[in-house]
Amino acid sequence: MSGFDVQKVRADFPILRQEVRGRPLVYLDSAATSQKPQAVIDSIVRFYQHDNANVHRGVHVLSERATEAYEGARETVRRFINARDAKEIIFVRGTTEAINLVAQTYGRKHLGPGNEVLITHIEHHANIVPWRMLCEQTGAVLKVIPVDERGELKLDAVDALMTERTRILAVTHVSNALGTVVPVKELTRRAHAKGIPVLVDGAQAVTHFPVDVQDLGCDFYAFSGHKMFGPTGIGVLYGRLERLEPLPPYQGGGDMILSVTMEKVTYNRVPHRFEAGTPDLAGAVGLAAAIEYLEALGMANVAAHDQELLAYATKALESVPGLRIVGTAREKSAVLSFLLEDIHPHDVGTILDREGICIRTGHHCAQPVMQYFKVPATSRASLALYNTTEDVDALVRGLHKVLEVFK
Amino acid sequence: MSSDLSDLYQEVVLEHSKRPRNYRVVEGHNREAAGHNPLCGDQLSVTLKVEGDVIRDIGFQGQGCAISKASASLMTGAVKDKTRAEAEALFERVHKLVTEGPEGVDVDALGKLAVLSGVSEFPARVKCASLAWHTLRAALEGRGEAVSTE
Known part of the structure; x- marks a missing residue:
């Protein structure tokens, strides 16, 4: 693969250099959380060893350094997703909090009885439950774009679902369960034609291919640090400035105010209005290091590796007798959900685990x-930039072992 | 196969998971409960015919992994014609077996259920093995609502 040496990449991830149960570790669960390169680990250690202090308040040198590191991370994120302005980047705990933030600020402000929230059938619970809660709070109604047997959205049903009652479209960029890549740019175009703002759940996207929020045109874009080789506890909500400016605060506390008296509070400007309390400073620093790591590899190279590995893994899994891949969208990311004969996925997972x-x-x-595909569960192998064809081969050998146990 | 895997997936376990016994709704049942393991989505229901203090008939239905199905199937065989107290005592033994292993458990008193001893090496699977038993207990206590392993 041009410009991409996967063995060199692997060497950057210390956790991969271990044996489990007497076998080399084969990590195929990056859609749950990714592993961290040494550069990210080092950046967090360095922050605590040299620069740690609270931000936006101290007059001392450490606070200046910490503020610079934290606001520098904001600028790094801006560059990574090509936002216009660093003020459009809000640090949150993760994708889940980002979506809750939009539901509880934008949603509370704009939704009432009879209004509709439009989501899709392939959302993660993080992009369902906050909207379900909002509907319960406001009397709005949740509408759902249907899915087909490949795991693609039924796009011809979309226009009828976008009505004058629709107040927001919340849609995933990549399905975590099926790997489907959703045409969010096209959906955004159609939604905007009807004046409907769009939130994109990008948790499974930013780690696999380049994302340009201006090109997509969406109003909000949410993602997590830990799925993109950064630390847990930090994530991002991107919001177009003209969408963020009129919104009320999310949580109250320090740093999100300009002045407080017992009679009156004046809220801070965007993005600080949405960052109450001391943020995850080391997390932001670690996230910036992860982005720099990805930028050095080149997201186009990462995407090419992803697609080559997906093609290899799809073919390899199809060679296993009795295996059925769930989610066969024409445009897919390297997530493979599957069923093996009628063997329950938990049994598959346990036996593979014994193989490392x-x-x-x-x-x-x-x-x-799962309800759409009428299965209680699936097994899922999710691949990342440090995975190799050898990892896929090990998986296939493991699946043959599963068949042997259950023969 | 590594030895702990073959301890987990013993012949009897695999056989019961493929051909579960008493996989039915008991006709004229007077106790029932549903069980759910939200972590893996396993669901099963247990129906009972209790006369006085004795379980005269028991059946189960549902979906789950090999361990949960085998445990449910073996359970139905083990508690039939037992008193409520005997069934409870059996659950205590099974629970100790799947969490701590066979040491200190009267394995002979467990009969076929002893094949679940391999579960103790797989902490993530303890809930699979105990789901049916929690559901049985709920049915015996007359709690109609769904029980959860969480």
Whole structure:
């Protein structure tokens, strides 16, 4: 692969250099959380060893350094997703909090009885439950774009679902359970033609291919640090400035105010209005390091590796007798959900685990997807930039072992 | 196969998971309960015919992994014609077996259920093995609502 040496990449991830149960670790669960390169780990250690202090308040040198690191991370994120302005980047705990933030600020402000929230059938619970809660709070109604047997959205049903009652479209960029890449640019175009703002859940996208929020045109874009080789506890909500400016605060506390008296509070400007309390400073620093790591590899190279590996893995899994891949969208990311004969995914996962192979089994926090495909659970192998064709071969050998146990 | 895997997936376990016994709704049942493991989505229901203090008939239905199905199937065989107290005592033994292993458990008193001993090496699978038993207990206590392993 041009410009991409996967063995060199692997060497950057210390956790991969271990044996489990007497076998080399094969980590195929990056859609749940990714592993961290040494550069990210080092950046966090360095921050705590040299620069740690609270931000936006101190007059001392450490606070200046910490503020510079934190606001520098904001600028790094801006560059990574090509936002116009660093003020459009809000640090949150993760994708889940980002979506809750929009539901509870934009949603509370703009939704009432009779209004509609439009989501899709392939959302992660994080992009269902906050809207369901909002509907319960406001009397609005949740509408759902249907899915087909490949795991693609039924785009011809979309226009009828976007009505004068629709107040927001919340849609995933990549399905965590099926790997489907959703044409969010096209959906945004159609929604905007009807004046409907769009939130995109990008948790599974930013790690696999380049994302340009201006090109997509969406109003909000949410993602997590930990799925893109950064630390847990930090994530991003991007919001177009003209969308963010009129919004009320999310949580109250320090740093989100300009002045407080017992009679009156004046809220801070965007983005600080949405960042109450001391943020995850080291997390932001670690996220910036992860972005710099990805930028050095080149997201186009990462995407090419992803697609080559997906093609290889799809073919390899199809060679296993009795295996059925769930989610066969024409445009897919390197996520492979599958069923093996009538063997329950938990049994598959347990036997693979004894071979040193980590996969996810269960409903993947996407129960409506399971309900559509009429299965209680699937096994899921999710691949990342440090995975190799050898990892896929190990998975296939492991699956043959599963068949042997259940023969 | 590594030895702990073959301990987990013993012949009897695999056989019961493929051909579960008493996989039915008991006709004229007077107790029932549903069980759910939200982590993996496993669901099963247990129906009972209790006369006085004795379980005269028991059946189960549902979906789950090999361990949960085998445990449910073996359970139905083990508690039939037992008193409520005997069934409870059996659950205590099974629970100790799947969490701590066979040491200190009267394995002979468990009969076929002893094949679940391999579960103790797989902490993530303990809930699979105990789901049916929690559901049985709920049915015996007359709690109609769904029980959860969480």
